[in-house]
Amino acid sequence: MSELINRQYYLAKRPASVPTPEDVPFRDVPVAKPAAGEAIIRNMYISLDPAIRGWMSDVNNYIDPIAINDPIRSSVIGRVVKSNSDLVAEGDVVMSLGAWERYTTAPAAGMNKLDENSGIPLSNFLSVLGPTGLTALFGLMDVGKPKAGETVLVSAAAGAVGSIVGQIAKMQGCHVVGMAGSEEKCRWITDELGFDAAINYKTCGDYEAAIKAACPNGVDVYFDNVGGDILDAALMCLNRFSRVAVCGWISTYNDADAPGPKNLWQLVAESATIQGFVVLDYVERFGEGVGQLAEWLMAGKLQFKEEIIDDLDNVLPGFLKLFDGSNQGKLIIRIPE
Ligand SMILES: NC(=O)c1ccc[n+]([C@@H]2O[C@H](COP(=O)([O-])OP(=O)(O)OC[C@H]3O[C@@H](n4cnc5c(N)ncnc54)[C@H](OP(=O)(O)O)[C@@H]3O)[C@@H](O)[C@H]2O)c1
Structure with missing residues (x-):
């Protein structure tokens, strides 16, 4: 050669x-x-x-x-x-x-x-059948632990991970709200993916007020893809014994001096849990995860x-x-x- x-x-x-x-x-x-x-x-x-x-x-x-x-x-x-x-x-x-x-x-x-x-x-x-889908599946189900009737809030909701998280949460019988950065993305997740509501975080103004309006029963699971001010606002909307699944903090990746969250004390106020994870934590279960994602895909349940x-x-x-x-x-x- x-x-x-x-x-x-x-x-x-x-x-x-x-x-x-x-x-x-x-x-x-x-x-x-x-x-x-x-x-x-x-x-x-x-x-x-x-x-x-x-x-x-x-x-x-x-x-x-x-x-x-x-x-x-x-x-x-x-x-x-x-x-x-x-x-x-x-x-x-x-x-x-x-x-x-x-x-x-x-x-x-x-x-x-x-x-x-x-x-x-x-x-x-x-x-969808690789690290992205597996991150959504294990992060939501194992870390977020959603139950039917609960409210799940997802940031970067029209992104690769977030869009799958929201659809899986809908399959669990949850009220699902996504935050995304354009009207087009918000329309996609509500009109085509079945999210119950979407917040355009670039135009909504006060994040906390917007989350409270879209999640009238509070937030039981926050799937955090972005960190920063959106995380701080979500923390102020948590229910008792709620779970925050920290998947990524993309809003801070290009800013080494980004301030940390101010509202973590809400974990005390609401007896809530925050847990980070990486998809590699689940490497032993990748086969099982791909099987589940493929089944949903073939049944037309995942876009x-x-x-x-x-x-x-x-x-x-x-x-x-x-x-x-x-x-x-x-x-x-x-x-x-
Ligand atoms: N823990 C793990 O194992 C694992 C695995 C994969 C990914 N992740 C994390 O998951 C998150 C999403 O990754 P992905 O691959 O699915 O990417 P993605 O969501 O497809 O793309 C990133 C999106 O983040 C949003 N974004 C960028 N800067 C932002 C900011 N300053 N504030 C709010 N939103 C911002 C943008 O959407 P908008 O138009 O909505 O702003 C962008 O489209 C990242 O934090 C990533 O690090 C973690």
Whole structure:
């Protein structure tokens, strides 16, 4: 095989705020040779997740920060082009931990084979049938523990995770209210996904008043995707023994000096619980989770959106859409074969 050249986006310096092309430039380098037990995959899909912004910062996280000069870590789906392992063979399509790059060299033991002829678009394994759907499912059901008749409030509700959370909460018989950043997103979650109400947080004014109006019986479960002032307002609307499931704090990711929540004392006032989680906590149950999500999907009970952007060189501007809210659902980079 002639030498493969890899375009790779890497961390040149830690972003002070929104990542710039100076923070995350690219280089064209020879593809790393696979050691014993490793394989090279030619990436077809790259998942763009808000968490990646956290890994660019040198702070304690659930996995190590990306080191300076290392490629930007990401989940990928690709085709094996060379294998030094019995676990995967040339031509296999796999999902792996990879990076914002054309080729990834990684341990085959960490690669999950996907059936490209199953009729399920491969990109779905990064969205509704992948980490996104699993985050919504386990975060809501295991951490939020919704009961029929309760009120569930979700932020970033038209996003990849939030839109699934709201639909699962509806299936549990809950009153479901979503907060999102445009009229179009609010219409989508109420008119098409079945949320009971939506709050456009960019135009509603007083968050606390808007939540109280949309949740007349108070909030039993707050699924927090954003942190910041929306979390503070939601805390003021909690019911007794309510649960706050902290999934992510996207409003703070580009602002290291963002103030912390002021209203956590409401946990005392309402004997409420707050719990953070990462989807990796549930790795042993991923099979069960994918089965449940697939069942709902096939029964027409789950809808989802993917925004697929061609090509690798759009990876950084694509990633930034997560932070200005211009993404429509799960954001994925495609590198056509
Ligand atoms: N714990 C886990 O294992 C786990 C796994 C996956 C994701 N997450 C977290 O889940 C959250 C959603 O991730 P996702 O992949 O589904 O992304 P997403 O919701 O599809 O996209 C991010 C959305 O966040 C909203 N947003 C951005 N900045 C905001 C701000 N300052 N205030 C309020 N909303 C803002 C935007 O929607 P609007 O137009 O509505 O503003 C944007 O579309 C993130 O916090 C992420 O870190 C956690």
